[in-house]
Amino acid sequence: MSRAESPPKRDAKTENARPMATPTDQGAARKTGPDPRTGRGPSPLWTLGLFRDELVTTFRRWRTIALLGVLAAVPVLIGVAVKIETRGGSSAGGGGGEGPAFIAQITNNGLFLVFTGLAATLPFFLPMAIGVIAGDAIAGEANAGTLRYLLVAPAGRTRLLLTKYATTMTFCLVATLVVAVSAFAVGALLFPLGELTTISGTRIGFAEGLGRALLIALVVAASLTGVAALGLFVSTLTNSGIAAMATTVGLLITVQILDQIPQLHALQPYFFSHYWLSFADLMRDPVYWDGLVRDLGLQGLYVAVFGSAAWARFTTKDITA
Amino acid sequence: MEELSADEPGPARASGAVVPAGRTGSARPEPAREPGGTGAVPAEDAVIATRALSKRYRGGQLAVDGLDLTVPAGSVFGFLGPNGSGKTTTIRMLMGLIEPTSGTASVLGRPMPRSARAVLPHVGALIEGPALYGFLSGRDNLLRYDAADPTADPRTRRARVGTALDRVGLSAAAGKKAKAYSLGMKQRLGLAAALLQPRRLLVLDEPTNGLDPQGMREIRALVRELASDGTTVFLSSHLLDEIEQVCTHAAVMAQGRLIVQGPVADLAAGARSRLVVTTPDTGDAARILKEQGVTDLVVTETGVTAEPPDREPAELNAALVTAGVRVRGFGIERASLEDAFVALTGEGFDVAG
Numbered sequence: 001m002s003r004a005e006s007p008p009k010r011d012a013k014t015e016n017a018r019p020m021a022t023p024t025d026q027g028a029a030r031k032t033g034p035d036p037r038t039g040r041g042p043s044p045l046w047t048l049g050l051f052r053d054e055l056v057t058t059f060r061r062w063r064t065i066a067l068l069g070v071l072a073a074v075p076v077l078i079g080v081a082v083k084i085e086t087r088g089g090s091s092a093g094g095g096g097g098e099g100p101a102f103i104a105q106i107t108n109n110g111l112f113l114v115f116t117g118l119a120a121t122l123p124f125f126l127p128m129a130i131g132v133i134a135g136d137a138i139a140g141e142a143n144a145g146t147l148r149y150l151l152v153a154p155a156g157r158t159r160l161l162l163t164k165y166a167t168t169m170t171f172c173l174v175a176t177l178v179v180a181v182s183a184f185a186v187g188a189l190l191f192p193l194g195e196l197t198t199i200s201g202t203r204i205g206f207a208e209g210l211g212r213a214l215l216i217a218l219v220v221a222a223s224l225t226g227v228a229a230l231g232l233f234v235s236t237l238t239n240s241g242i243a244a245m246a247t248t249v250g251l252l253i254t255v256q257i258l259d260q261i262p263q264l265h266a267l268q269p270y271f272f273s274h275y276w277l278s279f280a281d282l283m284r285d286p287v288y289w290d291g292l293v294r295d296l297g298l299q300g301l302y303v304a305v306f307g308s309a310a311w312a313r314f315t316t317k318d319i320t321a
Numbered sequence: 322m323e324e325l326s327a328d329e330p331g332p333a334r335a336s337g338a339v340v341p342a343g344r345t346g347s348a349r350p351e352p353a354r355e356p357g358g359t360g361a362v363p364a365e366d367a368v369i370a371t372r373a374l375s376k377r378y379r380g381g382q383l384a385v386d387g388l389d390l391t392v393p394a395g396s397v398f399g400f401l402g403p404n405g406s407g408k409t410t411t412i413r414m415l416m417g418l419i420e421p422t423s424g425t426a427s428v429l430g431r432p433m434p435r436s437a438r439a440v441l442p443h444v445g446a447l448i449e450g451p452a453l454y455g456f457l458s459g460r461d462n463l464l465r466y467d468a469a470d471p472t473a474d475p476r477t478r479r480a481r482v483g484t485a486l487d488r489v490g491l492s493a494a495a496g497k498k499a500k501a502y503s504l505g506m507k508q509r510l511g512l513a514a515a516l517l518q519p520r521r522l523l524v525l526d527e528p529t530n531g532l533d534p535q536g537m538r539e540i541r542a543l544v545r546e547l548a549s550d551g552t553t554v555f556l557s558s559h560l561l562d563e564i565e566q567v568c569t570h571a572a573v574m575a576q577g578r579l580i581v582q583g584p585v586a587d588l589a590a591g592a593r594s595r596l597v598v599t600t601p602d603t604g605d606a607a608r609i610l611k612e613q614g615v616t617d618l619v620v621t622e623t624g625v626t627a628e629p630p631d632r633e634p635a636e637l638n639a640a641l642v643t644a645g646v647r648v649r650g651f652g653i654e655r656a657s658l659e660d661a662f663v664a665l666t667g668e669g670f671d672v673a674g
């Protein structure tokens with residue numbers, strides 16, 4: 001009650017109830033709207049509080065940690081398998097081009113395990129993890145009933161949706177980095193590091209190789225933003241977190257299968273996973289950008305389309321759960 | 322004061338001839354605890370005002386039908402109705418969770434759901450029971466809900482959460498995971514979430530649902546305490562005695578329609594009180610009373626009830642005793658809100674519940 005124009009006595013009770021309120025009388029309160037706090041005004045930065053809380057909450061959940069654990073384990077398994085198989089001196093994937101990309105080079109340079117690890121997790125493990133997080137984003141809250149309390153807090157529907165999407169994107173990045181870092185650690189532990197040979201046959205230094213590995217991780221993370229938007233849209237359609245997760249993962253598998261059917265080649269350029277493996281082009285010298293640009297463009301399209309759809313749906317939806 | 326229900330219940334009202342919201346505009350509903358008289362326009366004093374508010378769920382019947390509700394500032398407003406009468410649906414519309422099919426609603430003088438972001442920071446709500454993150458502690462649940470409010474100052478967040486936990490008596494259990502909470506504790510944590518900020522309005526949808534009598538008493542005590550601070554409380558319930566115990570005003574819903582609204586005292590007074598004679602000789606008693614001109618006689622297991630007479634009741638008692646009726650109890654019983662409800666709806670309260 002810091003205001004000079006402190007209200008007359010009759011409002012004393014009201015004032016006790018809301019120390020921050022400053023309406024001098026009913027009329028003034030009405031003119032300035034029902035916000036007695038307008039005098040101080042909330043800081044625009046406070047709006048990020050929800051994003052921060054969402055991040056902390058998401059990454060503290062057992063489910064998230066388990067997903068990241070599985071992702072971290074994939075490069076470990078590949079590394080160990082390659083190590084065992086090549087103990088006799090033969091090179092991995094010796095049959096000729098079998099297995100994930102770059103697997104043959106791992107024995108010469110542990111850094112290749114980063115590329116192999118990403119190539120092995122990108123088709124399924126990574127997008128599945130994203131599908132779980134994105135699918136559960138809104139539907140999970142609806143399922144638990146917490147959505148209505150967030151909305152009356154009031155989180156704001158657009159703000160909540162943006163928060164959820166930003167968190168999912170962050171998860172994309174973290175998940176990809178977990179794979180990359182785990183792969184790099186295992187590769188460094190089990191195999192030699194050093195100069196590496198690009199797909200084009202030229203040799204680049206270890207530092208540049210490391211830079212490209214990081215770039216590839218970023219591209220992989222960006223490649224997942226389309227699925228994330230799709231999952232978020234699905235999440236606004238149902239009140240069951242499990243159903244949303246299952247639908248998203250189901251869509252993912254379906255698209256991956258359809259992408260293999262030659263008769264559908266006219267449609268395939270629009271499948272979100274179609275250009276995913278073009279990240280390997282970053283290992284060419286010079287880098288071949290076409291596929292990468294198509295991939296990122298397609299992801300942008302998915303984000304625009306399904307982001308708008310999610311927004312249109314969520315901002316008009318009756319929340320009865 | 323609004324005229325209520327009172328002596329003309331019956332079919333007109335039951336069929337939806339409700340006290341029109343417009344009328345409260347000219348007859349200022351005066352909250353008992355707040356002296357008014359500032360010349361403010363009364364209708365705008367309403368903390369909640371709805372006009373012909375209706376909601377039809379997708380593919381369903383009308384859940385709320387032409388609701389004209391006026392909740393005066395400073396009141397503890399009981400929103401009473403059997404299960405399925407549309408209380409939660411109304412509250413969802415007031416909180417901007419669902420879009421009305423037709424009609425308008427305003428909360429704190431602003432239209433909903435359009436002004437949700439300006440209005441809701443001043444409203445604490447418990448809707449259809451608490452909903453918590455089971456994997457978070459009680460304290461972290463509150464921190465999260467507080468972070469969801471963009472007008473909540475993060476610098477005071479921990480302190481406010483601590484105060485709210487204290488207020489509902491959960492400080493000791495604040496570190497426990499919410500999934501380990503009992504229903505009563507969850508309910509209290511839900512209330513704490515509604516108390517994170519100083520509020521102008523608390524909307525509590527059946528806050529005692531599922532609680533044991535002790536838990537109910539605690540919640541009611543808390544509601545009274547909050548109301549005594551001047552916060553307007555909108556409390557829905559399907560329990561009549563709950564409304565009677567804590568509310569200054571009430572509205573009665575049945576099948577999506579508002580049947581009556583107004584101060585509780587007027588509501589109860591509106592229902593007719595009864596002459597109650599306790600006696601084993603029910604037949605004789607009924608006969609004598611009838612001879613004395615008493616009307617609307619009802620013979621019960623323990624005696625006879627009737628319309629209270631216009632003349633001195635003691636004379637009736639004397640007549641009964643003279644005729645040899647063993648009168649074990651004699652008196653006029655004041656009507657309860659339940660009687661009022663029965664009179665208004667023509668049915669018992671727990672029919673639908």
Ligand SMILES: Nc1ncnc2c1ncn2[C@@H]1O[C@H](COP(=O)(O)OP(=O)(O)O)[C@@H](O)[C@H]1O
Pocket residue numbers: 320378379381383384402403404405406407408409410411
């Ligand atoms: N999400 C929903 N979809 C369809 N019908 C609903 C939904 N929620 C409630 N109803 C119906 O609307 C009516 C009013 O319900 P509700 O507002 O929950 O009543 P109350 O809270 O008074 O018990 C009931 O007939 C109920 O079946």
Ligand SMILES: [Mg+2]
Pocket residue numbers: 405408409410449526527
């Ligand atoms: Mg209900």
